[in-house]
Amino acid sequence: MYKLEIKNLLKVFKIYTRGGLEIKGYSDINFEVKKGEFVSLFGPSGMGKSSILKALYRTYTSSKGEILFSRESGEVVDIATCSESTMLELRKNEIGYVSQFLQVLPRISAVDVVANSLIEKGESENVAIEKSKEMLDYLSIKEELFDVSPLTFSGGEQQRVNIAKGIIAPKSVLLLDEPTASLDKANTMKVIEKLKEIKKQDVAMVGIFHDMEAMNAISDRVYNIKDKKYADYN
Template sequence: MPHPMLVVEDLEKTFTLHTQGGTVLPVLRQVTLAVAGGECVALHGPSGAGKSSLLRCLYGNYLPQAGRILVAHDGRMVDVVAATPHTILDIRRRTMGHVSQFLRAIPRVPAIDIVAEPLRAVGVAAAPARERAAALLTRLHIPERMWQLAPATFSGGEQQRVNIARGFALDFPILLLDEPTAALDAGNRQVVVDLILEARRRGVAIVGIFHDREVREAAADRAFEMAAYAAAA
């Protein structure tokens, strides 16, 4: 495969619930996966198969018990599993974007600034960052009168679109998408598909969870079957 941007090797994830009698919940077993630039891989499998857990491991949000997650960062492959928090923060700032299922609304911060934040974090000046944010919000049909409002009071679909705009604000080389279209109407679903296809043409490597089959078929070029790796079965 040309230029893998993301390589997962023998990843194991288990939860040990110390507060519940030490119950051990195996979730992922020996997951192995490689994603090249320009590829979009859809994680596929029934609820509980570990799709979200895998995505969270990739982003450094969950701590795997074993295995490696190699990410192309600064011209070399860095292992997220072994990386220091300081390095993971740098990877998140410059290399790997993440669109979570729900927006974690920050009180009092206007929608447009939430979208512009990833650009500001890498040193883009306020004006061009807001310009880019405005363009994305417009594309995702968030009316201009809402840009200066904090999204806490927005509807689920509006919050999700703010979240998507934020995820696409910076051209991350790697993107993780956790059900980005779950609360969207057909028109906005198509915008998200277009954003994904444009990112792929730029050479972005994407891993996503798409419950909507049409979106999955339009945006992804292959499915990754989780069933074979789910340890819970």
């Protein structure tokens, strides 16, 4: 039983400001992810990895194909075609997305940015703040920065806050677009350790990595979007 099943996914970008000019995004994408499994998307830059992840979160619509999400009840929802209200519900309760860059409102402290993910999931404020401090500390964010807005942080610090925010309260599916791109080896491996813990919680994950060592350390399977097949692996 798959948590996510992607079938014959295809995307053509239409640029309406250029008279409907069509740009090929990707085609013939077929892969699946089970609960507690990590599947990485691999392929050259510009091949459509980020766009596929955005299609799974429905930031981008799909031109063709299916993205079948299975609920715990057994009900299957096709993310490629479901209603906007179903999609809002899925993003709220089922699917998390860690983008490459932190996007936050101004004047909200790093701790509050992270704690909010837990509070949204029903955690009490005190516990949420305590757990968020632990997570930030684990990811080597200095304590003196906890109460500062992450908008003033360095690129690497922002990315660590972004990861903390994205992984502290995992839902049933987690999508990760180069979450460790601007981190050093030590912090990259710390993130990988956290992702391993999340895997044990039965979360189905799809990720993109720059760093092959990180990709190999976490992936159960690697889907090559150029060859359109799983890489020989394990």
